[in-house]
Amino acid sequence: MPTAATGKQTACYHCGENCQERKIATDGKYFCCEGCKMVYQLLNQSGLCEYYDLNGQPGTSQRMAVRKDKFAFLEVDHIQRQLISFTDEKQTHITFYLPQIHCSSCLYLLENLHKLHTGVISAIVNFTRKEVAIVFDHHTISLREVAELLTSIGYEPYISLNNLGLKKSPVNRQLLYRMGIAGFCFANIMLISFPEYLGLEGSEKALQGIFRTLNFILALPVVFYCAVPFFSSGWKALKHKHLNIDAPISLAILITFCRSVYEVASGTGGGYFDSMSGIVFFMLVGRVFQDKTYQQLSFERDFTSYFPVAVSVLKEDKEIPTALPEIKVGDTLVIHNEELIPADGILTRGKGFIDYSFVTGESLPVTKEMGEIVYAGGKQTGSVMEILVVKEVAQSYLAKLWSDNDFKRNEEKNISFVHLLSRWFTYILLGIATSAAVYWSLVDSSKVWNAITAVLIVACPCALLLSNTFTNGVILRILGRNKFYLRNAQVIEDMARIDHIVFDKTGTLASAHEQQIEYFGKTLSKRQLLQIATLAAGSNHPLSKALVKYIGRKGKMPVNDFHEITGRGVEGIVGDHYIKLGSYHYVTGKEKHLEGTAVYISYDHEVQGCFQFSNQFRESVPALVKNLKPQYSLSVLSGDNAAGKTNLEQLLGHDSVILFQQKPEDKLRYIQSLQKHGKKVMMVGDGLNDAGALQQSNVGIAVAEDCNNFTPASDAIIEAGQLSKLPTFIRLCKVNKRIVIASFILSIAYNIVGLSFAVQGDLSPLIAAILMPASSLSILLVTFGSGHLAARLLIKSPLPASPGRGRSNTTSRQSRANTHRM
Amino acid sequence: MSAIVILLVASISVSAIFLAAFIWSVRSGQLDDDFSPPQRILFDNQVTTQTNNNQQ
Numbered sequence: 001m002p003t004a005a006t007g008k009q010t011a012c013y014h015c016g017e018n019c020q021e022r023k024i025a026t027d028g029k030y031f032c033c034e035g036c037k038m039v040y041q042l043l044n045q046s047g048l049c050e051y052y053d054l055n056g057q058p059g060t061s062q063r064m065a066v067r068k069d070k071f072a073f074l075e076v077d078h079i080q081r082q083l084i085s086f087t088d089e090k091q092t093h094i095t096f097y098l099p100q101i102h103c104s105s106c107l108y109l110l111e112n113l114h115k116l117h118t119g120v121i122s123a124i125v126n127f128t129r130k131e132v133a134i135v136f137d138h139h140t141i142s143l144r145e146v147a148e149l150l151t152s153i154g155y156e157p158y159i160s161l162n163n164l165g166l167k168k169s170p171v172n173r174q175l176l177y178r179m180g181i182a183g184f185c186f187a188n189i190m191l192i193s194f195p196e197y198l199g200l201e202g203s204e205k206a207l208q209g210i211f212r213t214l215n216f217i218l219a220l221p222v223v224f225y226c227a228v229p230f231f232s233s234g235w236k237a238l239k240h241k242h243l244n245i246d247a248p249i250s251l252a253i254l255i256t257f258c259r260s261v262y263e264v265a266s267g268t269g270g271g272y273f274d275s276m277s278g279i280v281f282f283m284l285v286g287r288v289f290q291d292k293t294y295q296q297l298s299f300e301r302d303f304t305s306y307f308p309v310a311v312s313v314l315k316e317d318k319e320i321p322t323a324l325p326e327i328k329v330g331d332t333l334v335i336h337n338e339e340l341i342p343a344d345g346i347l348t349r350g351k352g353f354i355d356y357s358f359v360t361g362e363s364l365p366v367t368k369e370m371g372e373i374v375y376a377g378g379k380q381t382g383s384v385m386e387i388l389v390v391k392e393v394a395q396s397y398l399a400k401l402w403s404d405n406d407f408k409r410n411e412e413k414n415i416s417f418v419h420l421l422s423r424w425f426t427y428i429l430l431g432i433a434t435s436a437a438v439y440w441s442l443v444d445s446s447k448v449w450n451a452i453t454a455v456l457i458v459a460c461p462c463a464l465l466l467s468n469t470f471t472n473g474v475i476l477r478i479l480g481r482n483k484f485y486l487r488n489a490q491v492i493e494d495m496a497r498i499d500h501i502v503f504d505k506t507g508t509l510a511s512a513h514e515q516q517i518e519y520f521g522k523t524l525s526k527r528q529l530l531q532i533a534t535l536a537a538g539s540n541h542p543l544s545k546a547l548v549k550y551i552g553r554k555g556k557m558p559v560n561d562f563h564e565i566t567g568r569g570v571e572g573i574v575g576d577h578y579i580k581l582g583s584y585h586y587v588t589g590k591e592k593h594l595e596g597t598a599v600y601i602s603y604d605h606e607v608q609g610c611f612q613f614s615n616q617f618r619e620s621v622p623a624l625v626k627n628l629k630p631q632y633s634l635s636v637l638s639g640d641n642a643a644g645k646t647n648l649e650q651l652l653g654h655d656s657v658i659l660f661q662q663k664p665e666d667k668l669r670y671i672q673s674l675q676k677h678g679k680k681v682m683m684v685g686d687g688l689n690d691a692g693a694l695q696q697s698n699v700g701i702a703v704a705e706d707c708n709n710f711t712p713a714s715d716a717i718i719e720a721g722q723l724s725k726l727p728t729f730i731r732l733c734k735v736n737k738r739i740v741i742a743s744f745i746l747s748i749a750y751n752i753v754g755l756s757f758a759v760q761g762d763l764s765p766l767i768a769a770i771l772m773p774a775s776s777l778s779i780l781l782v783t784f785g786s787g788h789l790a791a792r793l794l795i796k797s798p799l800p801a802s803p804g805r806g807r808s809n810t811t812s813r814q815s816r817a818n819t820h821r822m
Numbered sequence: 823m824s825a826i827v828i829l830l831v832a833s834i835s836v837s838a839i840f841l842a843a844f845i846w847s848v849r850s851g852q853l854d855d856d857f858s859p860p861q862r863i864l865f866d867n868q869v870t871t872q873t874n875n876n877q878q
Binding site: 111126127176184191 | 854855
């Protein structure tokens with residue numbers, strides 16, 4: 001089978017990207033770049049080609065070569081020690097985070113790592129965390145070589161400053177244990193209670209005693225271990241003088257337990273151990289269901305997970321990898337292509353094309369000359385540069401930005417409507433209990449305690465809690481399936497309350513890596529365009545690269561007398577024509593202040609026109625704005641210059657606020673001022689420059705091209721391709737509340753039946769035992785059914801649930817590819 | 823009557839075994855990753871893969 005060629009385009013056998021020229025081929029398979037071909041050959045030699053059989057084109061593009069010495073820092077002893085989890089004479093254990101893991105092919109390849117190198121003893125993938133735990137023999141392969149081996153097959157480990165010295169917090173499995181034990185006790189108590197329900201004969205009194213004692217013993221762990229989270233949460237709320245839903249639930253559990261113990265001890269009855277343990281069990285199941293977290297995502301990241309572990313420090317003309325915390329003022333750092341500047345410093349050698357889009361929101365890389373100050377957080381693109389550190393890492397602008405007090409979230413939490421509802425519920429309940437008590441004290445005082453406890457047992461608001469946790473769980477899952485990940489269930493309610501939405505521009509509404517290019521001026525012939533592209537291809541400047549990409553291909557003619565003046569432009573003779581490309585001043589020699597970004601062209605000393613660069617809005621943005629505008633007021637804050645203003649105004653209309661050149665603090669203040677006017681604000685942003693605003697807003701949503709990329713701390717993470725569905729997601733969150741209330745009303749119906757028995761003072765354990773699971777199960781059915789129905793109605797084309805590459809992933813893949821090309 | 827007591831002990835100890843199994847599975851991290859294990863079981867060793875390919 002020669003290729004997967006369809007028409008003109010050939011997809012790379014390894015990564016699925018379009019092969020522009022069908023030149024790189026082996027075994028009749030085409031590749032987009034040498035990197036992909038090398039990976040294929042490596043796997044082919046080791047007989048690991050099943051990698052390609054499990055999923056089509058499973059690899060990631062290898063166009064961007066990883067620098068040779070990138071992992072040199074792994075040879076430094078104390079860095080190594082902080083990263084590895086275990087080592088002895090024979091073997092070393094290390095866990096790497098590999099953001100590229102996305103399908104079963106990855107799993108297959110990584111777990112067969114020992115076939116590629118004998119030094120690797122075993123590799124086990126944790127798919128949800130996107131981690132691989134590798135055991136290797138450090139006598140035959142070093143840690144650096146392991147990292148390089150992974151890189152060579154396309155899985156470059158992501159090691160950030162955050163990893164350093166950080167012992168992983170153990171996964172909290174307490175809730176699962178509690179659930180398991182509650183389930184065990186519940187089932188056994190149910191079984192043992194059956195004889196009691198069916199009625200025992202008088203001769204079997206001894207048996208009855210055994211049954212009741214057993215029930216009591218089994219109920220002990222339920223109350224004193226499984227139900228502890230409810231007690232502690234209820235107690236905490238009471239201490240802060242407000243009533244949450246856990247307080248009445250704890251009350252009900254305790255009263256049920258005490259009354260049952262009393263009944264068993266006095267021999268008056270069997271108690272309600274079964275109902276009690278059942279309630280606890282179902283509520284714990286609900287919690288487990290709701291608290292499913294997205295382990296591979298982090299909502300709490302700070303700048304340390306954005307920074308590398310180590311950087312090359314120049315000492316006596318040698319590049320020595322040094323751990324970031326050890327960098328001192330006065331050190332000279334060597335920053336390579338695509339590397340991050342970790343500390344503020346002065347550029348001492350080389351040219352800087354620094355991409356600050358993530359930190360400031362400026363969309364185009366900034367050119368820095370020797371002697372200029374460069375701030376931490378920017379990414380160098382292009383050549384190598386050296387900087388002299390003037391401030392330590394922890395003192396840099398970026399780190400300060402993060403530790404700024406304004407950026408700490410104010411702890412005023414939104415109180416869920418469930419708690420308010422349960423408060424009313426509790427008051428009504430206490431009212432009923434009191435009136436029942438008053439009534440019975442007049443009529444038959446022996447039944448007073450019976451009635452009160454029965455009312456409290458039956459009407460515990462656990463149904464409300466159940467309907468809430470299960471509905472939240474269903475909604476969280478549906479949203480997660482659509483690549484919209486919420487930090488926790490409370491965010492659902494916050495989303496439903498929003499009335500003002502603030503967008504960041506660069507990276508959110510507009511892709512940070514794609515520019516829209518328009519040409520203004522005299523018409524250029526095809527040949528001229530080709531010549532321009534040929535000249536531009538000689539330069540590493542991002543604008544030149546974008547221009548080459550825009551024109552599409554470059555000619556093969558030679559370029560003579562090529563000159564590049566950093567930050568200004570390029571010139572050269574292409575095919576006997578003298579061409580100059582660059583800034584207005586460079587090309588025309590005249591001064592003129594222009595807003596926006598443009599590249600001017602002169603052809604044989606004659607100015608032809610210019611290419612205007614502006615951020616390209618994501619395709620989905622017009623539809624998104626159209627859907628949101630009727631219901632929400634919108635604002636756009638941009639860290640960029642005002643070049644795209646007219647475009648934005650057209651898009652949003654004139655009644656929306658559009659602000660440019662917003663610093664991170666400005667964004668934060670803007671959100672605060674909106675909130676002072678009583679607005680519930682949703683902030684949608686992507687970069688560190690939005691971090692403060694994301695924290696301050698009622699709901700902060702981070703947009704990620706690929707969910708594995710770094711995102712600032714936020715309440716939710718949305719994949720960029722899904723942004724158009726945001727209005728639908730908000731609507732779904734609103735439906736959430738209605739479902740909770742509907743199922744709660746249903747449970748009240750059960751409660752009324754139960755109460756009617758309870759106030760009469762004769763709630764038999766059998767009725768309690770029937771009512772409890774019946775109401776729980778019907779709540780489950782209602783929440784699941786209506787949740788999925790609502791999702792199906794709102795989201796017309798639900799995506800497949802598999803964590804493999806869905807349709808939406810193609811966009812992320814393309815954007816990833818674009819990142820590499822730029 | 824003693825039969826019932828024996829049955830009770832038996833049933834509770836059987837369910838206790840399941841509870842122990844559950845706790846062990848949680849502790850050993852089996853519930854942490856719900857994607858890898860079902861995939862892992864499908865990976866054939868080299869020989870069978872090739873026969874599969876030939877059949878196709």
